[in-house]
Amino acid sequence: MTHSDMIEFKTKGDGDIVDLTDKVRSAVEKSGISSGIVSVCGIGSTVAVTTIEYEPGLQKDVPALMEKLIPSNVTYQHDATWGDGNGYAHLRSALVGTTFTTAVESKAPVLGTWQQIVFLDFDNRSRQRRVFVQVIGE
Amino acid sequence: MTHSDMIEFKTKGDGDIVDLTDKVRSAVEKSGISSGIVSVCGIGSTVAVTTIEYEPGLQKDVPALMEKLIPSNVTYQHDATWGDGNGYAHLRSALVGTTFTTAVESKAPVLGTWQQIVFLDFDNRSRQRRVFVQVIGE
Amino acid sequence: MTHSDMIEFKTKGDGDIVDLTDKVRSAVEKSGISSGIVSVCGIGSTVAVTTIEYEPGLQKDVPALMEKLIPSNVTYQHDATWGDGNGYAHLRSALVGTTFTTAVESKAPVLGTWQQIVFLDFDNRSRQRRVFVQVIGE
Numbered sequence: 440m441t442h443s444d445m446i447e448f449k450t451k452g453d454g455d456i457v458d459l460t461d462k463v464r465s466a467v468e469k470s471g472i473s474s475g476i477v478s479v480c481g482i483g484s485t486v487a488v489t490t491i492e493y494e495p496g497l498q499k500d501v502p503a504l505m506e507k508l509i510p511s512n513v514t515y516q517h518d519a520t521w522g523d524g525n526g527y528a529h530l531r532s533a534l535v536g537t538t539f540t541t542a543v544e545s546k547a548p549v550l551g552t553w554q555q556i557v558f559l560d561f562d563n564r565s566r567q568r569r570v571f572v573q574v575i576g577e
Numbered sequence: 578m579t580h581s582d583m584i585e586f587k588t589k590g591d592g593d594i595v596d597l598t599d600k601v602r603s604a605v606e607k608s609g610i611s612s613g614i615v616s617v618c619g620i621g622s623t624v625a626v627t628t629i630e631y632e633p634g635l636q637k638d639v640p641a642l643m644e645k646l647i648p649s650n651v652t653y654q655h656d657a658t659w660g661d662g663n664g665y666a667h668l669r670s671a672l673v674g675t676t677f678t679t680a681v682e683s684k685a686p687v688l689g690t691w692q693q694i695v696f697l698d699f700d701n702r703s704r705q706r707r708v709f710v711q712v713i714g715e
Numbered sequence: 716m717t718h719s720d721m722i723e724f725k726t727k728g729d730g731d732i733v734d735l736t737d738k739v740r741s742a743v744e745k746s747g748i749s750s751g752i753v754s755v756c757g758i759g760s761t762v763a764v765t766t767i768e769y770e771p772g773l774q775k776d777v778p779a780l781m782e783k784l785i786p787s788n789v790t791y792q793h794d795a796t797w798g799d800g801n802g803y804a805h806l807r808s809a810l811v812g813t814t815f816t817t818a819v820e821s822k823a824p825v826l827g828t829w830q831q832i833v834f835l836d837f838d839n840r841s842r843q844r845r846v847f848v849q850v851i852g853e
Binding site: 440441443476478480482483484508509515516517518519520521526529530532533534536537538540571572573575 | 750751752765766767768770771772773775776777779780784810811812815816817818819820825826827829830851852853
């Protein structure tokens with residue numbers, strides 16, 4: 440049995456972090472699936488989906504870490520291809536990964552108490568974003 | 578068809594690495610599923626699940642890499658929120674990712690010969706940990 | 716319902732990037748599955764599977780980023796174990812991750828327009844590589 444949902448929202452770009460947990464929980468509940476797997480699939484090449492404790496401190500620490508590991512004020516070869524100046528956003532996306540998959544048990548995604556599923560928009564501008572949620576199981 | 582197992586163990590924290598491969602293999606065998614997908618889901622926001630060749634050298638290299646990329650002796654905004662001093666552990670978890678998903682073929686997880694599924698505990702103290710293993714297929 | 720395919724190819728090593736998107740699309744089409752999940756599983760401990768916009772600039776930026784984060788001209792403890800000098804390749808693999816999982820919708824993997832599924836070979840020599848593609852759904 441499968442069930443899918445599309446989550447749509449607007450981001451501010453520049454490392455904006457959106458908590459998807461409630462919408463993923465809701466998609467799993469609607470699916471009627473009690474045991475299985477859920478894949479949370481960010482669509483695009485300048486985004487990521489991962490988990491963090493969604494609290495104000497880490498909401499600043501995560502973008503700061505990305506800026507340290509993959510600075511935005513450096514010219515990348517990607518920028519020579521398109522001239523859109525977001526090479527760093529592409530690299531952050533490739534490093535963190537665009538999808539998050541976890542188990543479904545008792546009609547809920549398996550997560551820790553302080554573990555939220557988050558969408559990261561690394562692009563250098565506001566974007567309309569879509570995340571495809573696929574639930575599969577019985 | 579789905580089958581799930583909970584793996585429970587104690588870690589030492591501070592980058593402790595636990596080889597989960599045998600327990601995941603065993604969960605897949607018990608499932609009776611010969612073809613499908615297995616998700617190995619670390620529970621918590623200061624942990625990771627990935628694959629390495631589980632040998633003594635890399636067991637030192639992986640924590641050393643984490644210390645270089647995301648030092649533990651720096652104050653993060655997260656630490657201001659809770660005062661537990663483990664902001665670096667949260668960031669490492671978000672970067673590496675808490676779950677690992679691979680195919681199941683011939684009643685076994687698809688892995689290379691020198692590729693083991695490992696749990697990383699980045700927290701700054703010993704913890705009781707749980708990993709949820711979900712097998713789905715036919 | 717499940718369907719699996721093995722993709723086999725030769726790489727040049729040293730950060731070589733192979734675009735797997737067409738072969739993954741083809742595996743999904745052959746499966747007859749219209750809604751589900753696809754796991755693209757790189758086999759080995761010196762490889763990664765992730766997504767990037769597969770264009771010439773990023774094909775240089777990704778290896779350059781890896782070289783910056785995890786330099787190849789440093790001696791790692793792993794090298795003391797085996798003497799094969801590819802400790803950096805193992806660490807890059809553990810950080811990026813060897814598998815990529817996304818949803819299947821309308822008989823195709825869910826991806827952005829500029830988002831390709833790529834295989835990264837971090838090893839220090841040419842290798843024969845295998846990627847196992849598992850499709851599951853209905």
